[in-house]
Amino acid sequence: MHNTTTVARHLWRLCVSLSLIAALGACSDRLSAWFSPVFSDAEVEAAPMPDRMRGASVSGFNYTPDFIGWFRITGPDGMRGGGPNIRPAPPGGRSGGGAENCCMSIPAVWRPGIEVTVHWHVEKVQDGKTPGVVYRATTTLPEYGELSGSMWAIFLPGDRVKVMVSDSTNGRRADIRPADDDPFIAHGVLDDEETKGVRAQARIADCASDERDCPPELREKNYESGLCKVGLPCPPTSKKEKSR
Structure with a gap:
């Protein structure tokens, strides 16, 4: 029991x-x-982070009769890059697209409202004497996909510009001229401060090769900038000659 x-x-x-x-x-x-998790490990690893940045080269197209000396694009999250000079477009055509500068950072994932500012130096009179001017415009980036390409500035008649990231897989091509009513086209305005700076530098450079009618203060700046150390004529009023 x-x-x-x-x-x-x-x-x-x-x-x-x-x-x-x-x-x-x-x-x-x-x-x-x-x-x-809602997603698998592979899906999580493959999904781009919203704030992640990636590199993109910078280039441009010019549909104007003006010479574009340089251009610069800036934006949020450290976006900053510059493009090459672009010769004037032939009548009814365009120029540019052959050269690109590396590199600038852009958001890896597009989001609405990415605002960028463009500065560009324009020579409307190409006589070798008339100085150029600098324009400024602010616009937003059109949508682009994850497999997108370069950053483009597209210069249009009337001091207008469009900035975009090429995305040929979704039909967003930079080599197609934007329609005049494209909402992403911005009108440029003269940037007086940038223009003054560019013209001052041009005067200093001119004094380096030709000292006729060169103000003494510019001669000093020319010497201090080191231009006379690279084979160009050294201003006669420079500190170098004063010390002799």
């Missing part, structure tokens, strides 16, 4: 233990289901 009671007690304990294990297993399955 004693042995029978002992065996029954052990069997009862075993049944209780098995029931507890089964219940805990069910709970574990439920917890795993509740806390498991």
Whole structure:
């Protein structure tokens, strides 16, 4: 009788233990289901982070009769890059697209409202004497996909510009002239401060090769900038000659 009671007690304990294990297993399955990620590990790794940046080269097209000496694009999150000079477009055509500068950072994932500012130096009179001017415009970037290409500035008649990231897989090509009613085209305005700076540098450079009618203060700046150390004529009023 004693042995029978002992065996029954052990069997009862075993049944209780098995029931507890089964219940805990069910709970574990439920917890795993509740806390498991919506995406697989591979999908999470492949998904681009919204604030991630990537590199892009910078180039441009010119549909104007003006010479574009240089252009610069700036934007949020450290976006900053410059493009090459672009010769005037032939009548009814365009120029540019052959050269590009490396590189600038752009958001890897497009989001609405990415605002960029463009500065560009324009020579409307190409006589070798008339100085150019600098224009400035602010616009937003059109949508682009994850497999996009370069950053483009497209210069249009009337001091207008469009900035975009090429995305040929989705039909967003930079080599197709934008329609005049394109909402991403911005009108440039003269940037007086940038223009003054460019013209001052041009005067200093001119004094380096031709000192006639060169103000003394510019001669000093020319010497201090080191231009006379690279084979160009050194201004006669420079500190170098004063010390002799």
